[in-house]
Amino acid sequence: MENILEIENLSLALPSKKGPVPILHNVNLTVEPGKIMGLVGESGSGKSMTAFAVTRLLPGGNRAQLEGSIHLCGRQLLGISEKNMEAIRGRDVSMIFQEPMTCLNPVYTIGTQMTDVIRTHEKITKKEAHTRAVQLLRDVHIRNAEDVFDCYPYELSGGMRQRVMIAMALSCKPKLLIADEPTTALDVTVQAQILYLIKEACRERGTAVLFISHDLGVISEICDRVSVMYSGYIVETGETKDVLSSPRHPYTKALIGALPKVMEDGSRQKLFAIPGMVPDPREKMTGCRFAPRCHRCIAACTEGKLKALDFGNGHKVYCCHPEEG
Ligand SMILES: Nc1ncnc2c1ncn2[C@@H]1O[C@H](COP(=O)(O)OP(=O)(O)OP(=O)(O)O)[C@@H](O)[C@H]1O
Ligand code: SF4
Ligand SMILES: [Mg+2]
Structure with missing residues (x-):
């Protein structure tokens, strides 16, 4: 089936006083009609900037530098005029936010x-x-x-x-609905109702959905496929069940480990937090940007570009020393 959204090798740099700051690196992501693709990662990983690159609502306006390609319903969005983009926003793609x-x-x-x-x-x-x-x-x-x-x-x-x-x-x-943390501010009951509505829109109207969240629990409830983002890179992608049941990238595994556990008395407790922080986009690093926080880091990780490993069924991972299945 033809993808509604097809992002290929997308890179984004935002303007700053000291020159362009690289925010997204070679992002690849697709969403099919009637399917929900999740985009998950910690705060600052580049989820919203990916959405704003598609809708061209980036900070810095036309000084933001985009490279690669974004096809929406087969039409290349990079390079088209702001006037045409205005017509596309709302008609072909619309966005909902946390607030x-x-x-x-x-x-x-x-x-x-x-x-x-x-x-x-x-x-x-x-x-x-x-x-x-x-x-x-x-x-x-x-x-x-x-x-x-x-x-x-x-x-x-x-x-x-x-x-x-x-x-x-x-x-x-719209052919594509982008939902950026739409339930983060809501209590669990209302959150469940809103997730149901998004699922319903997707099923009944055939709308493709890009669903952004930092919460893997929510992602697991609603998304057919998921891409995990870290410091501007997609590090793992695949069917939600494959990625969550056998995560291969150490970052995905750590995110799953950081999910709150339900205790015997019904309370939820976070037992593990990923040490360290997402690096500042200005920080230059060779190889894997997760390396300073990764327990599986080996010499090869910081030496060059990471290649994609294919675990079948569209499950891809960018890592030199992935977790065992
Ligand atoms: N207006 C801006 N100018 C320059 N850099 C920005 C701007 N807004 C965001 N950034 C940077 O872009 C990077 C990606 O930010 P983004 O908002 O996409 O993260 P996110 O994954 O959506 O995080 P969150 O979960 O907090 O919403 C961050 O390092 C952030 O500091
Ligand atoms: S490439 Fe190396 S440092 Fe990066 S996540 Fe994989 S094992 Fe860890
Ligand atoms: Mg965001």
Whole structure:
């Protein structure tokens, strides 16, 4: 099946006073229609920058340097004009965030904002847009959709605002939905409901989803495949079940080891934390950037470029001395 999103050898450098800072390195990532691809890694690993590279909402605007290729529905996005990119955002790709107020304007009602978005991309009447917006609110299981249509964002709970943001993101039937930590700020019950909505959109509409999270627990619940990112590199990728049941990259294994364990009394405890920190992108390093934190580091790890090892079924790992299966 043709991929909706195909990122190949993508590198990104952001501008700074001391010159370009390399943020992403040779990123390869694909998402198929009706499938959810997870992108996981610690804070600062480059997950959001990957999403912003696709939507071209990067800090530094057109001074951000992108190399490689990003195909969305077969169309090369690198090099196309900002005007064309504006048309693509919302119509072909839309994004949801941890904080819905990033997208919602506090001074307009939900209905006004939704119908504006719909009518920017489609030539339909106000009345048709109203009907569509109310239906979308129902689709995300908002019961009193007509009332919510007339509400201002501050009149809604965090969970409701998140539903509204998903409804808005789906309003123009995008081929790709990017969800950047959409449930991190929510309690577990609301989190489960939002994950269900994203799964439903993916199954029923055939939307491809790039789901970003630092939480492997959430990734394991919702993603068909997962890519693990570290310091701007994809270090392991594969079907979620393969990556989580037999992680080969020491970083993936450490992330799994750092998951909170459920204790006998039902409480959750973090028993292990990965020592050290993700390196600053300005820090020059040869070979593997995880080496200073890695218990399996050997001389070869810091000598040159890392090659991909293929463990079958699309399970790929970039490492000189991978974990045993
Ligand atoms: N505006 C910016 N200018 C320069 N560098 C930035 C900017 N924003 C982020 N970075 C750097 O880019 C790198 C990747 O950041 P990114 O936000 O993609 O991480 P992330 O994986 O999304 O982390 P988190 O889980 O905290 O959201 C980090 O080293 C960060 O410091
Ligand atoms: S390449 Fe070497 S240092 Fe890097 S994760 Fe693999 S074993 Fe560890
Ligand atoms: Mg982020």
